[in-house]
Amino acid sequence: MKAFTYYNPVKIYFGVGAIENLKQELTDCGEKILLTYGGGSIKKNGIYEQVSGILKEAGKTVFELSGIMANPRTDKVMEGVEICRREKIDFILAAGGGSVIDCSKAIATVSCMEDPADFWNRLFVNKEKTDQAIPLGTILTIPATGSEMNTDCVITNWEEQLKYSYSSIHQYPRFSILDPEYTYTMPKNQLIYGSVDILSHIFEIYFSKPDENNVSDDVAEALMRNVMENLDTALQDPLDENARSNLMWDSTMALNGIIQAGKEEDWMAHKIEHALSAFYDIPHGAGLAICHPAYLSYICHKAPGKFARYAVRVMGCDPKGKTNEELAEEGIRKTREYFKKIGAPVTLSQVGIPAGAIEKIVEKILLIPASYTTLDREDLKKILNSCI
Amino acid sequence: MKAFTYYNPVKIYFGVGAIENLKQELTDCGEKILLTYGGGSIKKNGIYEQVSGILKEAGKTVFELSGIMANPRTDKVMEGVEICRREKIDFILAAGGGSVIDCSKAIATVSCMEDPADFWNRLFVNKEKTDQAIPLGTILTIPATGSEMNTDCVITNWEEQLKYSYSSIHQYPRFSILDPEYTYTMPKNQLIYGSVDILSHIFEIYFSKPDENNVSDDVAEALMRNVMENLDTALQDPLDENARSNLMWDSTMALNGIIQAGKEEDWMAHKIEHALSAFYDIPHGAGLAICHPAYLSYICHKAPGKFARYAVRVMGCDPKGKTNEELAEEGIRKTREYFKKIGAPVTLSQVGIPAGAIEKIVEKILLIPASYTTLDREDLKKILNSCI
Numbered sequence: 035m036k037a038f039t040y041y042n043p044v045k046i047y048f049g050v051g052a053i054e055n056l057k058q059e060l061t062d063c064g065e066k067i068l069l070t071y072g073g074g075s076i077k078k079n080g081i082y083e084q085v086s087g088i089l090k091e092a093g094k095t096v097f098e099l100s101g102i103m104a105n106p107r108t109d110k111v112m113e114g115v116e117i118c119r120r121e122k123i124d125f126i127l128a129a130g131g132g133s134v135i136d137c138s139k140a141i142a143t144v145s146c147m148e149d150p151a152d153f154w155n156r157l158f159v160n161k162e163k164t165d166q167a168i169p170l171g172t173i174l175t176i177p178a179t180g181s182e183m184n185t186d187c188v189i190t191n192w193e194e195q196l197k198y199s200y201s202s203i204h205q206y207p208r209f210s211i212l213d214p215e216y217t218y219t220m221p222k223n224q225l226i227y228g229s230v231d232i233l234s235h236i237f238e239i240y241f242s243k244p245d246e247n248n249v250s251d252d253v254a255e256a257l258m259r260n261v262m263e264n265l266d267t268a269l270q271d272p273l274d275e276n277a278r279s280n281l282m283w284d285s286t287m288a289l290n291g292i293i294q295a296g297k298e299e300d301w302m303a304h305k306i307e308h309a310l311s312a313f314y315d316i317p318h319g320a321g322l323a324i325c326h327p328a329y330l331s332y333i334c335h336k337a338p339g340k341f342a343r344y345a346v347r348v349m350g351c352d353p354k355g356k357t358n359e360e361l362a363e364e365g366i367r368k369t370r371e372y373f374k375k376i377g378a379p380v381t382l383s384q385v386g387i388p389a390g391a392i393e394k395i396v397e398k399i400l401l402i403p404a405s406y407t408t409l410d411r412e413d414l415k416k417i418l419n420s421c422i
Numbered sequence: 423m424k425a426f427t428y429y430n431p432v433k434i435y436f437g438v439g440a441i442e443n444l445k446q447e448l449t450d451c452g453e454k455i456l457l458t459y460g461g462g463s464i465k466k467n468g469i470y471e472q473v474s475g476i477l478k479e480a481g482k483t484v485f486e487l488s489g490i491m492a493n494p495r496t497d498k499v500m501e502g503v504e505i506c507r508r509e510k511i512d513f514i515l516a517a518g519g520g521s522v523i524d525c526s527k528a529i530a531t532v533s534c535m536e537d538p539a540d541f542w543n544r545l546f547v548n549k550e551k552t553d554q555a556i557p558l559g560t561i562l563t564i565p566a567t568g569s570e571m572n573t574d575c576v577i578t579n580w581e582e583q584l585k586y587s588y589s590s591i592h593q594y595p596r597f598s599i600l601d602p603e604y605t606y607t608m609p610k611n612q613l614i615y616g617s618v619d620i621l622s623h624i625f626e627i628y629f630s631k632p633d634e635n636n637v638s639d640d641v642a643e644a645l646m647r648n649v650m651e652n653l654d655t656a657l658q659d660p661l662d663e664n665a666r667s668n669l670m671w672d673s674t675m676a677l678n679g680i681i682q683a684g685k686e687e688d689w690m691a692h693k694i695e696h697a698l699s700a701f702y703d704i705p706h707g708a709g710l711a712i713c714h715p716a717y718l719s720y721i722c723h724k725a726p727g728k729f730a731r732y733a734v735r736v737m738g739c740d741p742k743g744k745t746n747e748e749l750a751e752e753g754i755r756k757t758r759e760y761f762k763k764i765g766a767p768v769t770l771s772q773v774g775i776p777a778g779a780i781e782k783i784v785e786k787i788l789l790i791p792a793s794y795t796t797l798d799r800e801d802l803k804k805i806l807n808s809c810i
Contacts, residue, residue, distance in 0.1 A: 035602075035667040037437020042430070048683065049425025214423075249648040249668050249675065256640035263635060279423040280637050283683060287637065292680060295436065295671060 035248050035296030042291050044183045045209040048283065050275065052213045053084060059171060059209050060092045064124020068117055068168075070099045070138045072130045076175065079219045085129055085173065097121055099141075102130065105190045105197065105311050105318070106137035108154050114141030115150050118168060126170040128207075131228070132179025132318075135172050136187035139205040142167040154191055158198040167204035173211045176220055177282040178228030178319065180235060180289025182210035190312050195398055197308035212286065214278035222269070226376050227319025229265040229281060233258060234303065234322040235288040241330065242298040242405035245340045254293045257284055258348045265376060302404040303329040306414060309399040316385045323378035324385065327370040328421045332413065334362040336406035341365055382421045392418045423636050423684030430679050432571045433597040436671065438663065440601045441472060447559060447597050448480045452512020456505055458487045458526045460518045464563065467607045473517055473561065485509050487529075490518065493578045493585065493699050493706070494525035496542050502529035503538050506556060514558040516595075519616070520567025520706075523560050524575035527593040530555040542579055546586040555592035561599045564608055565670040566616030566707065568623060568677025570598035578700050583786055585696035600674065602666035610657070614764050615707025617653040617669060621646060622691065622710040623676040629718065630686040630793035633728045642681045645672055646736045653764060690792040691717040694802060697787040704773045711766035712773065715758040716809045720801065722750040724794035729753055770809045780806045 047055040060067075067089060076082040089096050099114045117123065118141060128138035144153040146166045156162045174182045181187065185205045190197040217225075240254040261284045267277035287293070306329060307321035334341040338358035345351040345365025349372075353361055370380055379385050387395075396414045409417075435443040448455075455477060464470040477484050487502045505511065506529060516526035532541045534554045544550045562570045569575065573593045578585040605613075628642040649672045655665035675681070694717060695709035722729040726746035733739040733753025737760075741749055758768055767773050775783075784802045797805075 035437070035664065035671065037440060039433065039435055039443075041433040044429075046426075046428040048428065049423070052425060055427075246664055247648075247651060247668065248664070249645060249671055252644035252648050253641050253675075256644045257637060260635075260637040260640050276423065276634055276636070279684065280635065283423065283637055287641075287680075292675075296667065 035250070036244060036298060038295050040291050040295055042183065042206070044207050044290070046183065046212060046286065047209065048212045049279075050213055050215050052211045053088070053173070055209075056085070056088050056173075056211060057092055060089070060094065063169060063171070063208070065095055066097065066121055066124045067094045068097045068099060068114065068123045068126045070102060070114065070126060070128045070130070070134055070141070072100070072102050072134050074100065075219070076129050079216070081129060081173065081175065081216060085127070097123065102134045102137045104133050105315055106133045107190045107192050110137055111140045111144055111153070111189060112150070114138070115144045118145035123168060126168055127173070128170060129173040129175065131174070131176025131224070132181045135174075135181040135207070136179065136189065138170055138172075139167070139181070139187035140189050140200065142170050143200070143202055143205060157200045158189060158191070161200070164202050164204065167202060169208050171209045171211075172207045173216070174282070175216045176224055176228050177217060177285035178231040180232075180285055182207060182212065183286045183290040188308070195312045197312035198400065212282050214275055214282050217278050217282060218273055222377075223317070225265070225268060226378050227317045227323075228285065229261055229376070230319040230323045230373060230378050232261050232281070232285045232288045234326050236293065237326060237330065238300045238304060239293050239297050240344070241337070241340065242300045244296070244298070245337060248296055250293050250295050250297050255347050257287055257293065260284055262372065269376065298405045300405040302402060302409060305400045305402055306417065309395045310387065312398060313391065313395055314385065314387050316387070320379050320385055323373040324380055324382060324421050325417065327366050327373065327380070328417050330366050330369070331363070331420070332417050333406050334366060335359065338362045382418070389419070389422045423638070424632060424686060426683050428679050428683055430571065430594070432595050432678070434571065434600060434674065435597065436600045438601055438603050440599045441476070441561070443597075444473070444476050444599060445480055448477070448482065451557060451559070451596070453483055454485065454509055454512045455482045456485045456487060456502065456511045456514045458490060458502065458514060458516045458518070458522055458529070460488070460490050460522050462488065463607070464517050467604070469517060469561065469563065469604060473515070485511065490522045490525045492521050493703055494521045495578045495580050498525055499528045499532055499541070499577060500538070502526070503532045506533035511556060514556055515561070516558060517561040517563065519562070519564025519612070520569045523562075523569040523595070524567065524577065526558055526560075527555070527569070527575035528577050528588065530558050531588070531590055531593060545588045546577060546579070549588070552590050552592065555590060557596050559597045559599075560595045561604070562670070563604045564612055564616050565605060565673035566619040568620075568673055570595060570600065571674045571678040576696070583700045585700035586788065600670050602663055602670050605666050605670060606661055610765075611705070613653070613656060614766050615705045615711075616673065617649055617764070618707040618711045618761060618766050620649050620669070620673045620676045622714050624681065625714060625718065626688045626692060627681050627685050628732070629725070629728065630688045632684070632686070633725060636684055638681050638683050638685050643735050645675055645681065648672055650760065657764065686793040688793040690790060690797060693788045693790055694805065697783045698775065700786060701779065701783055702773065702775050704775070708767050708773055711761040712768055712770060712809050713805065715754050715761065715768070716805050718754050718757070719751070719808070720805050721794050722754060723747065726750045770806070777807070777810045
């Protein structure tokens with residue numbers, strides 16, 4: 035195992051009715067609350083009313099930032115920052131999925147900058163360190179990004195067609211409320227894309243060095259099997275509390291640091307996807323279903339033993355009489371077939387991205403040193419061309 | 423999954439050389455440090471010298487409490503409390519295994535009580551809440567109890583022959599340093615008993631309701647397989663860094679709340695063992711190797727499906743043509759055989775506990791509502807009689 039530091043102070047309230055802990059959590063978070071949410075689904079499913087009631091009962095002064103959509107953008111961050119600075123917001127309460135939480139984290143950090151104007155370059159491009167953020171709490175409605183229990187946020191700069199991440203220890207939510215019932219009314223597509231996102235996070239960590247026997251990989255395999263089993267159940271019966279509970283906790287566990295312990299991690303597939311959705315505003319999980327298997331196919335010969343292990347332990351491939359290379363390919367093929375089966379797109383054309391766009395997309399991909407191998411733009415072009 | 427709250431703010435520094443983080447962690451922990459340790463093995467393996475050097479360099483005034491032995495007792499706690507109160511200790515640094523850490527946690531809490539004299543009855547018997555403790559950090563040398571990343575401590579009252587636990591959120595270590603190299607010189611018995619203890623913690627959580635498909639059980643299975651694989655390796659090659667790393671992180675993961683998420687937990691086998699070692703001062707892991715399989719045999723008919731799952735997924739039993747009941751028994755038999763193979767005792771006579779002592783031991787066992795079934799003293803007598 036590689037040396038690591040693990041520190042994650044987020045308090046998780048999990049289970050049906052977990053919202054009952056909100057009032058107590060609000061006691062020492064100040065008077066002025068910014069409630070952030072997305073397109074209004076929380077008004078339809080009753081969460082808005084429930085949360086507003088608790089805020090009112092707690093005697094808080096509530097401001098709102100609504101309309102935070104998928105792939106949240108810099109201008110939405112600035113809209114929130116203006117409210118926070120103008121109203122001297124004490125605490126941000128984010129109710130939604132990863133986009134709402136990520137946007138809220140960025141607002142929390144940028145609001146505390148002396149001069150927020152150039153936050154994009156300073157934080158998201160140059161990764162400047164910040165030493166504070168407005169404290170925030172989350173109420174999760176879409177299991178997917180894991181943002182409810184980590185320090186990261188991903189924001190899109192639509193003008194520059196860039197989608198970058200920023201991480202700060204001050205962006206840990208103080209608490210996150212995870213009620214599986216809140217996910218019952220999630221549109222089917224979000225359930226599918228969210229689950230692909232969870233699997234993709236696990237891939238990024240699992241398919242990285244070191245590969246020798248280590249407990250983090252064992253735990254990652256358990257999580258991957260669990261996501262697939264429970265997604266299948268949730269697709270058949272959207273009201274299955276147990277399947278919803280598992281998926282919700284899987285999303286958190288995939289990216290709260292536990293399976294990252296002692297691993298290098300990779301994240302190249304995410305960088306490819308970020309370029310896809312920065313140009314075409316497709317759902318993150320849809321982009322990942324397309325490019326992640328293609329990326330794995332391209333690099334699997336660098337670590338055939340690990341990919342063979344995945345094929346057998348996670349995708350149920352029979353190893354008899356097969357080489358590691360054959361098993362590796364079979365495992366990835368089965369993954370792509372699985373994505374097809376659950377209704378995720380597996381080609382660029384399915385989401386309306388023309389082959390002719392690959393060149394410009396590739397130019398925008400953030401090249402990073404990945405784990406098994408480091409790619410250049412020619413490699414990336416080949417990978418995206420294999421997704422047409 | 424059952425509703426749960428998860429909160430664990432312990433900062434973990436893991437890996438060879440992790441001690442280099444100690445100096446920085448000491449910056450805001452005050453001037454007066456109580457260094458606690460056991461029988462002096464840290465003086466032989468160089469850890470004492472290394473830590474003392476860092477404390478000196480950091481300009482701390484250091485007091486020491488040494489000689490904390492396995493099954494730490496109330497009088498040792500009071501010895502530490504006297505130092506803390508007399509010297510106004512700011513921070514406790516515990517270097518050792520679970521006994522050293524547990525004793526240090528108790529000292530940390532009891533030192534802050536207005537009147538420490540009756541701490542046993544108030545905290546360990548009546549579980550009175552406390553609202554503070556001297557902050558502490560740990561340097562782990564024996565992977566076993568998981569105390570390095572949780573709120574619990576277990577203390578023995580030798581006069582009353584009772585071994586009870588106390589838990590307080592203020593007993594979370596501020597940081598824990600986990601260097602697998604620190605475990606290389608551990609006596610073989612401690613390696614074996616520590617690993618049994620890790621497995622036993624996982625059993626207590628895994629063999630409890632709810633049993634339906636849940637990610638915590640999947641993760642628990644991954645951990646159990648990992649412990650057995652890596653113990654086998656570490657027994658063959660005590661200097662195998664990877665095996666030592668896995669065992670060390672397994673011990674932490676077994677009891678840091680992660681696999682407890684959504685589970686009832688049981689802990690009856692631990693209560694039985696606590697009575698054994700409160701009377702006979704045997705190593706905790708030795709007692710568990712004797713009584714835990716016997717306990718599982720006694721209750722397995724209450725959840726044959728779960729025990730069959732364990733047999734297949736963890737102990738590698740072939741399910742073909744077998745009933746769940748048969749598999750359940752086979753899985754437990756294989757567990758007992760595994761304990762024998764690694765050199766742990768599996769009968770009371772092996773550790774010098776006579777059959778005639780069972781009656782008085784049973785009287786001291788703390789009866790708790792367990793998960794699958796709740797036992798009375800007659801049941802406990804039968805279980806211990808099956809261990810003769």
